[in-house]
Amino acid sequence: MQLSNEKLLEFYHLMVKIRAFEETLSSLFSKGLLGGTSHFCIGQEASAVGVVQGVRDTDWIVSNHRGHGHLLARYLDVDKVMAELLGKLTGYCGGRGGSQHMCAMDKCFLGTNGITGGGIPLATGAALALKVQKKNDIVVAFFGDGASNQGTFHESLNIAALWNLPILFVCENNKYAMSTPVNRTVAGGGQVAPRAAGYKMRAGVFEGRDVEIVYQATQEAAERIRNGGGPELLELMTYRLCGHSKSEPRVYRTREEEAEMAKLDPLVTLPQRLLERGVTQEQIDAAAKRARDMVAEAAEKGLAAPVGDRAYALGGVFAEN
């Protein structure tokens, strides 16, 4: 399916926003303005945008530790996402959650998750709630090839299939579980999708760096799920062009491999496609600039924002009746 130029250009804008966001984080880290750790999705922007835009805004997203792309693809306020990374009160979670624990209920974003495979049962439970409440929405559960080796993955797929839950399991297979290559972690050749067959669940493998392919595959799966067809699994083949987490030397792979993979960088291939389809270089540059300006402004605002006080740090553990 060929998307309209307008839509494809907007997707490109979102993808640049994600890339610029993480490049800005990287620069803030090196300046000592950002603490902790963070997992970048540089090179994986197309799978985030294609999936999140491929479902409805009222469908729920459950993300993982590598969630900046998922967050921004849902049009979360970039100012509030950045402020959260910076640990500020103006962030989505007031600085309590950060990169791996960010939630935006007003955007049907049920949270990123710091435990590999930890979000999968939560997403399955959310899908159970939608079924009990007889809602017409679905849940998307993002995870990586590494998480597909957790027990929670298999247990949740089994239960989702048994109960015919409205959930789309999305595996972004970026070929490495931190440093360990997928052919040494996923038995049978490094593909996750065949595992769904054990649960009689429909599954497909798609090129995850092509936003149009991802968007179409997601839309089709989402509609089948929404119509009661039961859970499905999408495996999106992609590549993390950066390290697992910040300042990681990538000793487990060659620079030659990375150079080959960089040719498939969606932020290189998508502008070429846009040009081929008659979008002008000026339009492409303007979409990118708009994204980069938003991120730069978010960083500026975030750095200036206040942090919580001691009472804030110590309070709010329990909900009041």
Place this chain on the structure above:
Amino acid sequence: MSEIYYSKAVNEALDEELARDPNVIMIGEDIGCYGGAFGVSKGLWEKYGPERLWETPISEGSITGIAIGAAMMGLKPVLEIMFMDFVALALDQMMNSAGKLHYMYNGQVNVPMVLRTPGGAKGGYGPSHSQTLPNLFVGIPGLKVVAPSTAYQVKGLLKAAIRDPNPVVFIENKRLYPQKGEVPEGEYVLPLDKAVIMSPGKDMTLISYSSMTPVCMAVKKAFQPHGIDIEVVDLVSLQPLDTETIFASVRKTGHVIIVEEACLTGGVGGEVSALIAEHCLDALEAPVMRVGAADVPIPSSVDLEKMVLPQADDVVNTVKKMHEWQ
């Protein structure tokens, strides 16, 4: 008033809350026509059906996460973990999700779920089916932990736990299930954070919870003819601890023994003891003493089990030791 089994009191609480609130669902293994491993959910499946009782595969890690995820979306799941020993498989989701979500998402979500599970030895169940493990949960911020000892308590507290907007670990007990107790007619709900003076006394305080409370009550009776007037305080809530009630009793008697079925090391009794030392040292006329399980896996042999777990005689001997302490 009617006299019912502890297990029936759990059943009545579940029944009443399922009837009261359509958001209440149950999740667990063999909770359907089988009625749960200990018969606690008998009759509920027939009454409320599979749309309310979600009978699951044996997948504790995920069904716990599923309960939490459903709670985030507004349901009030009551999760059954068949034996407390199995909570190890559920712990990641309780620790890294249930207890944290409300805080780390800055109040955007509540997690109104209950993890019900029976702890305790029942004579011969062996090392993996007999443990009492509140210490796994009381150190996790964001979780409430209660361990009722009577039919009256268990019914009123389970109803409160289900209505609470926070995750509650609800520790039942296998030896208590067939114990009868008086329960009032009609609805009642008990506070989740209050200890209970089971029987007042002026000479010595026995602090206990769950299975050891009836033991302490029997010990109290045994010492009455000997002129030692024991006060029995049931903690009920293990997180938070009701320090007001605990400290008042300590100040009254000046003598404290803490009795629990769990291992002493790293446990609730140690925490209570530390709090008493911090806040009531001036009132103590003897050191705080503790009775609990040895730091040994619970053996299968019924005879060996008794040697590892605290028995009434151990409490009696500690009372004597305390009484004679100069």
